Amino acid sequence: MAVTATLVKELRDRTSLGMMECKRALAETDGDIDLAIENLRKASGLKAAKKADRTAAEGVVAAKVADDGSYAVVLEVNSETDFVARDEGFLGFVGAVLNKAFDAKAKNVEAILSDDLEKTRSELVQKIGENIGIRRVDLAQADSGVVGAYVHSNNRIAVLVQLSGGTVELAKDVAMHIAAVNPQVVNPSDMSEDLVNKEKDIIKAQPDMEGKPEAIVEKMMVGRINKFLKENSLVEQAFVKDPEVTVGNLVKQAGAEIVRFVRFEVGEGIEKKEEDFAAEVAAQVAASKSS
Known part of the structure; x- marks a missing residue:
């Protein structure tokens, strides 16, 4: 087989x-x-x-940019606790993974997996006593422009921004904005139809829509969907460093255009198992009495 x-x-x-x-x-x-x-x-x-059967939802993100701004990689490596995420051995492993991903221009985890890396990971798991995993890797590569990156000081949010034209510093500024504001897409037209339809369903279910004529509902719907798209589209958002200008205009004034961005936040999308310590202790006490 x-x-x-x-x-x-x-x-x-x-x-x-x-x-x-x-x-x-x-x-x-x-x-x-x-x-x-x-x-x-x-x-x-x-x-x-x-x-490894325990949920690893803590950890760090990291990014590395080429000296000429031609490409960059970003990755997330998870641990079970924030304490281990600050451990020197864990951070050393993250650095090794980052360098390997950078040298290989890796677009995903599979591109960097090797027996040596897996051996190092397994040894670290047994030494530290927690599950550790390389969760994801991504690459941004500029054909005619630059790539910039921003990693927040707590190492929990990292962003890559690819520009057509512009400078690495501009890309880094946009990446910082994305880290803070967390837009869903670059342009309003990039928003998926599924997300727009989901938002429409939410709007229709709101109390102030009840009993209104269909024409009024439709007009209100258009206005609120446009507001939703503006709030969640990078180019339409007010730039965090200067709210008087949108991110789109900021980049346009520099003769550049945003091609794409990648935003990693530690643990996003991972369902954490909620531990009830009191219940666990009670169960152990009951078990000891019955034995």
Whole structure:
């Protein structure tokens, strides 16, 4: 049986082990995922695998820009706690991953995975005692322009901005704005139809829409959708350093245009498991009494 990307993803989801380790385990079992799990449980990776079933939603983001501003990479590496995210060993691992991603001009995690990196990660997991994972990597590359980056001082938000024309400093200023304001798209026309329709449903359900004639509702709908698009589109937002000018006009005045941006925030989209410590202690006490 062929080892497909789908099988590798399923094994990663079920074990939280690294891609290379999962791929190798599946290759050894000819794609038999249950046998691969059994073998992994017997192997030295078991300790890391046990830790990997815990949610890693803390960590840091990092970015690196080429000296000439021609490209940059951004990444997120997760840990279970903020305490470990400040650990020197963890930050050293993040730096190594960042350099590898930068040298490879990596567009995703898969582009930098290797046995050496996975070995380093597993050793760090066992040393620190927490699950650690490289969650995501992205690349911004300018064909005829520049790329700038901004990483907030807490290392929890990082942004890349790709401009057509302009300067690295301008791109960095725009990236700082994006970190602070968090727009969803560059231009209003970039907003997905699904998001617009979802917003329309929310607007229609608002109390002040009830009982109004259809023509009035439609007119109010247009106004509120336009407001929604303006508030969530980068070029329409008031620039944080100078609210008298929009980001779009700021860039235009410099003879540039925003091509795209990438914004990473630590833990966004990860569902954290809520721990009820009191309930856990009570359960342990009850168990000890019954034994």
